Structures are given as C-alpha cells and as structure tokens.
Amino acid sequence: MKRILIGDEAAFRQLMSLYRTYIYQVIYSVLRHPKDAEDITQETFVTIYFSLPHYQGKGLKAWMTRIATNKAIDYKRRAFKKREESTDEMEAVASTFSVHVAASTDIEETLIRKERKELVVQMMTQLPPNYRKTVELYYFYDKTYQDIAEEEGISVKTVESRLYRAKQWVRANWKEEDFK
Template identity: 40%
Template sequence: MLIEKYKHHVFKVTYSVAKNQQEAEDLTQETFIKMVDALPSYQAQGFKTWLSRIAYHTAIDSYRKKKRRQEDLTSFDEPIFQVEQGSSAEAEMLKNSQKEKIREAIESMPVNFRDVVFRYYIQEKSYAEIAFDLNIAEKTVEMRLYRARKWMRQNWKEDDFS
C-alpha cells in the first residue's frame, strides 16, 4: 500500500538526481527496499519527507559510486600492456637506459626541486595534485618548477642524456 501511494513521488526524487529513467526506476525499487529495512527507526514524523530523504540519499550514493567507478577505470598509472610496433630489443634497451639516466639526473637535483620535477614530469601530475601531495600552495609548485627548469639549464647538458 505504501509503495503504491509513494512510488511516483520517489521516482521523481530519484530521477532528479539520476536523469535516466531506467536508473531512476532501479533506484526507486532500491529506495523501497531500504525503507522496509529502516522502518524500525522511523519516528512517526513526516513519512513522505523521511522517504524522500532515503530516495535522495540512495540516488546520490549511486551517482557517487558510478562516478568513482569511471575514475577508477581511467586512472591507471601505467598501461597494463605496452605493445610497441616495430620496436627492437636494442631500441627498447636504449630507451630504458635513457629513462634510467633521467631518473639518476633527477635524483641529483636539490630535494625541493626533485620532488616537484618527479611528480610533474615522471608521474605527470597537475600543479594541484602536486600541491596536495606535498602539502604546499600551487604557487609554490609553480615557482619550484620554474626554478628547477632554470637549475636544469645551468647544470645539465643535452649530451648527458644521449
């Protein structure tokens, strides 16, 4: 009886978040399942409001879960399979040797430049991500990268990496 009475209202609430009819229908069903589980905690004040809140939170949780799933699928640090067409063992060895030289050169930098350079160029992180990781301001990241580039021009030669 409760489901028949409130199904349209719950559907409207879930649809306002999901923006997809099929998903809103699924969320409506999930809301009523959660309602049955939560009935013992209902305190007899504004049933429609209480049910709306369950529907809204169910829809928001679903949205967050879907968003997190998309982020997880797109946030690999390195590709799982690296297949390079026409790459010989010699070319691969030279490439790995060059990468190792670059890593060693970065290790030889002053500490405050090293962390920022490694995260920006090797891990390909944004200024904001670096600032968050190092617990510093974005402007500080920008300034350290600027100074690190200046330091690299003064201390490194291109021949060091070939």
C-alpha cells in the first residue's frame, strides 16, 4: 500500500489484478449488465486510485467494495434518470404531433410547470443552508455522493446523512397544498 501511495504504478496494477474480478462481481451484482459492469469497474479503479490519499488504512477490501457499490448505484440511478428523460422527451414529441391537444392547453401546462419550478426554487431557500447545497448538487447538478463529498470536503456518509435529513425536513415543513 505504501508503494501505491508514493506513486508506484506497478503496485497499483498489482492491486487491480488482485481485486479486478471481485470488484467486477460486486458491480455486476448491482447492474446485471456485463458491458456496463466492465465500464464501471474501470471507473471504480480510477476513483480508488485518486481516493487512496483518503484511505485510512483499515479494511481495504471493504473500502473498495463500498466505492464499487456506490459507483454502480450512481450509474444505475443516472441510467434510470436518462430513461425517464427520454420517455419525457418522447411524450413531448408525441404530444406535439397530437391533433387533439389544443395550443392553449400546451401554453397553460408550460406556465404551470414554470410556476411550479419557480415555487420549488423559492421553497429551496427555506431549506437549512448545509442541506440546500447538498440537495442542489445532488438533484440539480447530478453529482454523485463521492463528488459532493470531495467538493464540500466532507465524508460520503455526511452527504448521505444530509440528503436524508433534507428529505425529512421537507416532509415535515412543506405541505402538498403549497404546490397547488
């Protein structure tokens, strides 16, 4: 491990060859797609390499497993979000060509969407500042837990905790009527 930390690439390649199959299996168990699992395995080792200075010297395999699992979950979440967006785009195209949709209805829906978006942005200002920043980075900028942790100088667990607490805060403080 010391050799890797001082930049010995051969030592890191040795670490990769030792854990490559295991990391791939962890990721494949989440994604269930060989090509995606292979890509995310590569990304995981890049993340591991750049995160080694933060490694605390305990449970290397568990630490790498956590990174691999998070990478796979983040990938799956992004893929789902993209599918939702493409479905939304297809629905938008279909509605554009639909004979039955009146132009005034489209304008009205657009205005309603715009008003709701403005309301959400306004309501976001009510969130406690440390939650707001984490929520913005995660939901609006599609940053991963790891990216947010590095950017904010906090642990991944803190990111998870802030997102959880922000959701709890929203449930407790926002009412559905506020959005009607």
